[in-house]
Amino acid sequence: MDGLQGDPKWAQPAFGESIWVMAQENGALPSLYLADHVKARPMNLQANTCVATQAGRLFIIDEQGIRIHQFEPSGEQHQPEIKFESPQALHNPHWLPATVLQNGNSTWLIWSSRHSIHLSKLGKDTCDLFNYPLTPIESRLSNLDRHPFLTPAVEKRHQLALWMDGDRVHSFNFTRKQKIEHPTPPMSGTHRAIPLLTDNSEQWLVIGGETGDLDSLGYSITEQSTRESGIVMRVIFDSLQAGTRFAVFTTESGLGTQLMSSLSNSRKINCHIYRRIGVLWREISSFTFKLDTEERNDNHQVNFDMQLDWNGDGFSDLVINDGKKNVRCYLSTVAGGLHEDSKAIGSTADILFQSPTAAIRFDRNGKSWAWQFLKP
Amino acid sequence: MNILLLAIFSWQNLIVDAPNQVMLVDTHNRRSQPYPGLLITQTGAGAVIQQGNDLHWIPESGQPLKLGNAPLAGLVPMQLPFVSTPVAVGIEKIAIWHDQKWHLFDLAMWTEFSPDANLVGGFKGFTAIAYQLVQMDRNRFIAYNPKTGVSTTIGLAPQKVQQVVLSKRLHLLRGSKGPIWMGLPKEGRLGLATWDRPYQIKSSQKIDYLSEHSFALVQGETLWVATFSERISDLLANWKTELMTLLVTPVSLRLGTTGSTSKLELPVTFEVGTSDSGSPRLNPKLGFRLYGVLGTSDLAIHSESSIHLINKSGSITRFKNDSMPLAIFAIEDTISVIRNSGQIVDLARE
Numbered sequence: 001m002d003g004l005q006g007d008p009k010w011a012q013p014a015f016g017e018s019i020w021v022m023a024q025e026n027g028a029l030p031s032l033y034l035a036d037h038v039k040a041r042p043m044n045l046q047a048n049t050c051v052a053t054q055a056g057r058l059f060i061i062d063e064q065g066i067r068i069h070q071f072e073p074s075g076e077q078h079q080p081e082i083k084f085e086s087p088q089a090l091h092n093p094h095w096l097p098a099t100v101l102q103n104g105n106s107t108w109l110i111w112s113s114r115h116s117i118h119l120s121k122l123g124k125d126t127c128d129l130f131n132y133p134l135t136p137i138e139s140r141l142s143n144l145d146r147h148p149f150l151t152p153a154v155e156k157r158h159q160l161a162l163w164m165d166g167d168r169v170h171s172f173n174f175t176r177k178q179k180i181e182h183p184t185p186p187m188s189g190t191h192r193a194i195p196l197l198t199d200n201s202e203q204w205l206v207i208g209g210e211t212g213d214l215d216s217l218g219y220s221i222t223e224q225s226t227r228e229s230g231i232v233m234r235v236i237f238d239s240l241q242a243g244t245r246f247a248v249f250t251t252e253s254g255l256g257t258q259l260m261s262s263l264s265n266s267r268k269i270n271c272h273i274y275r276r277i278g279v280l281w282r283e284i285s286s287f288t289f290k291l292d293t294e295e296r297n298d299n300h301q302v303n304f305d306m307q308l309d310w311n312g313d314g315f316s317d318l319v320i321n322d323g324k325k326n327v328r329c330y331l332s333t334v335a336g337g338l339h340e341d342s343k344a345i346g347s348t349a350d351i352l353f354q355s356p357t358a359a360i361r362f363d364r365n366g367k368s369w370a371w372q373f374l375k376p
Numbered sequence: 377m378n379i380l381l382l383a384i385f386s387w388q389n390l391i392v393d394a395p396n397q398v399m400l401v402d403t404h405n406r407r408s409q410p411y412p413g414l415l416i417t418q419t420g421a422g423a424v425i426q427q428g429n430d431l432h433w434i435p436e437s438g439q440p441l442k443l444g445n446a447p448l449a450g451l452v453p454m455q456l457p458f459v460s461t462p463v464a465v466g467i468e469k470i471a472i473w474h475d476q477k478w479h480l481f482d483l484a485m486w487t488e489f490s491p492d493a494n495l496v497g498g499f500k501g502f503t504a505i506a507y508q509l510v511q512m513d514r515n516r517f518i519a520y521n522p523k524t525g526v527s528t529t530i531g532l533a534p535q536k537v538q539q540v541v542l543s544k545r546l547h548l549l550r551g552s553k554g555p556i557w558m559g560l561p562k563e564g565r566l567g568l569a570t571w572d573r574p575y576q577i578k579s580s581q582k583i584d585y586l587s588e589h590s591f592a593l594v595q596g597e598t599l600w601v602a603t604f605s606e607r608i609s610d611l612l613a614n615w616k617t618e619l620m621t622l623l624v625t626p627v628s629l630r631l632g633t634t635g636s637t638s639k640l641e642l643p644v645t646f647e648v649g650t651s652d653s654g655s656p657r658l659n660p661k662l663g664f665r666l667y668g669v670l671g672t673s674d675l676a677i678h679s680e681s682s683i684h685l686i687n688k689s690g691s692i693t694r695f696k697n698d699s700m701p702l703a704i705f706a707i708e709d710t711i712s713v714i715r716n717s718g719q720i721v722d723l724a725r726e
Contacts, residue, residue: 009489009491010491010492022489022491024487024489027484027486027487027488027523027524028484028487029467029468029487029502030487030489030502046449047449047450047466048449048450091414091450092450093449093450093451093452093466093467093504094450094467094502096501096502097492097500097501145505145506145508145522146503146504146505146506147452147453147454147485147503147504147505147506148499148501148503149501149502149503149504150490150499150500150501150502150503151499151500151501152498152499153492153493153494153495153498153499153500154495155494155495162495163495164495164498190645190646190647190648192647194495195495208647208648209648211615211616211618211645211646212612212615212616212617213616217648231648231649231650231654231656233650233654235494236494237494237495251650251654251656253656258655258656261654261655262655267653267654269654291653291654293653293654301652302652302653303652
């Protein structure tokens with residue numbers, strides 16, 4: 001593929017054999033491309049905009065309104081701009097990513113400016129716009145060299161869009177079109193709380209431990225006796241299950257184990273899968289896998305994710321791209337857990353991106369990059 | 377390296393960047409008023425403010441000046457304490473006001489991209505890591521990029537751009553006789569150069585624990601350097617006690633000598649996490665902030681409910697103070713703070 005400047009940092013399917021890919025050259029500004037296997041075409045995106053993609057659609061939000069570009073194999077169509085009733089200040093020195101969420105037939109765009117988060121339901125020619133205050137995202141207050149232009153991650157859980165603002169959690173109900181702030185439970189030490197909100201429950205996953213005590217690290221679920229030890233590496237919510245299934249990945253905190261992991265370039269990772277059944281979160285499966293942390297070359301990136309449903313049963317599956325020879329997948333069980341034996345799905349990729357609709361592998365090919373879908 | 381300078385003007389007139397507004401504070405008459413516009417650049421001699429697409433220069437003394445249309449789209453709010461003329465900065469270019477017009481130069485910040493994140497991951501977008509900018513005289517600037525080590529000298533009359541490659545992760549400050557390089561001639565040292573030869577270190581001082589994470593603040597003829605141990609054993613001990621020892625040392629910019637070092641125990645908390653491949657990480661979150669006390673050469677440290685005031689001889693006075701102030705200033709023996717609301721409050725000793 002020609003035309004891509006720098007290395008891929010994020011990718012998502014567009015239409016047919018085309019993808020959206022964000023690439024960045026060492027320390028330069030990232031660019032968005034629409035790429036097929038032959039050529040990557042850069043999108044001309046301006047400062048003071050926010051940008052999102054959904055299949056073949058490119059949404060560009062500026063201070064005046066929202067423009068939608070539809071890309072298809074036959075060409076490109078521009079829809080008339082949906083104008084805001086009054087201008088919405090952005091103050092971005094470059095374009096910023098926005099989030100697009102689908103709620104039934106409705107498309108919602110979510111983006112942020114320095115002091116606000118904006119949610120907009122798209123109509124044919126108009127949009128409903130909801131603005132809420134947002135604490136400016138500063139890095140460490142004292143570091144004047146760093147200028148963050150970041151937008152909060154927004155997740156959809158059934159009828160809710162969730163985001164965090166500092167320690168506070170906010171949910172916007174798409175149906176009621178109302179925002180609620182959810183107070184986090186009181187915490188000590190290095191604990192932090194992750195919302196396990198569903199339509200009828202307000203529980204929390206609390207991760208961390210007591211101050212200065214490696215042995216106390218772990219996680220628990222409020223209002224339940226669930227308690228596991230270890231350093232929490234990642235928490236992934238299954239986007240196919242409306243917030244009723246999630247996975248917690250932990251690694252042991254002991255100094256001896258950490259030393260052995262560093263020396264052997266191999267780390268044991270515990271995977272715990274939970275589902276909401278009735279009024280309780282139940283652990284459906286728990287197993288350990290080895291992550292080969294040795295990266296084969298400068299282009300290779302070790303990672304694992306749970307985005308895509310490979311076996312078509314409605315649950316997302318765990319896919320790992322590590323230092324081993326193959327990309328491998330742990331498929332879900334009928335109950336929503338994961339099988340403990342993995343299945344190879346191709347040779348190791350230099351980089352593997354996962355999204356709910358496809359996994360995309362990138363491999364360095366001389367001075368350029370080649371990409372391929374890994375589909376179930 | 378962390379540089380801290382909040383207020384920019386003489387202690388009589390301040391412009392402070394309050395949430396959602398710019399505030400003009402007259403410390404003499406103890407009044408503050410909101411100023412329409414968006415604060416773009418705070419320099420050591422004034423502020424560039426954007427109203428619509430127009431920029432205005434509000435100098436420390438004298439009349440505000442119209443600077444015409446913004447020379448760049450998407451300006452980055454910057455604090456440039458070592459610059460005295462109007463400057464507007466974009467991510468890939470810098471505009472310098474000289475002889476009644478903007479002069480544009482290619483000068484890129486370093487960008488760290490944060491890919492699509494989930495709720496637990498936090499944020500997506502990018503962080504621009506700015507160069508450090510020092511104005512040498514009316515016509516010459518140095519911009520040092522700590523991520524690449526590239527130092528760019530910009531001349532305005534005649535227009536000339538030159539680059540040299542230095543070590544990475546240094547920090548550039550403006551002294552009275554020349555640039556100050558933290559980390560030159562080698563790690564742990566503070567090197568002083570002259571305006572004629574800005575990259576040649578004439579003299580240097582060793583500062584305990586000096587690193588890229590240290591704090592520095594120039595207050596008149598005094599450079600305050602605050603350092604802490606980054607040894608793993610000390611970090612683990614800090615995690616247990618939730619306190620860290622900060623060593624604060626004044627350096628005379630006129631004489632190039634260091635004064636006595638003060639030790640303070642200050643709050644710190646840690647977040648425990650891992651890298652993508654599972655290596656544990658302790659991320660410190662500092663529970664304090666450093667300020668120059670305007671109208672003096674003293675340093676102030678705000679933490680929890682106190683402000684510690686440190687003078688050049690190393691004596692420390694504690695004052696009660698609840699919320700993090702925007703700026704701290706002294707008039708005669710009275711120490712006052714400006715709150716987020718613009719209100720000026722005198723501090724009482726503990």
